[in-house]
Amino acid sequence: MRIAVPTVYRSPWLNSQLNAVEIEITVLLGRSLIPMQQLLRMGRGAVIQLDTHEDDEVWILANNHPIARGELVIEGDRISVSITRAAPVEDYFATEQ
Secondary structure (H helix, E strand, O other): OOOOOOHHHOOHHHHHHHHOOOOOEEEEOOOOOOOHHHHHHOOOOOOOOOOOOOOOOEEEEEOOEEEEEEEEEEEOOEEEEEEEEEOOHHHHHHOOO
């Protein structure tokens, strides 16, 4: 992921510093609230139902902070995310259970 820096602030030092920063991107498909006992009884192949539907937007997180919403794009055996809009932090925490 690259971050656009205004031309005024660009310098070789700044570019090298920005390129050294790693950002973990997470795509959150949905959430589920289940009792611990149910989780402990689950085995291989168990299905956890999420609070979302097939066409719902997903959350895109950068280092666990919500930054955008997106749609899943499935092409053959590849899954990707198309960013649809910015995501206000308040919306993310309002959806937690």
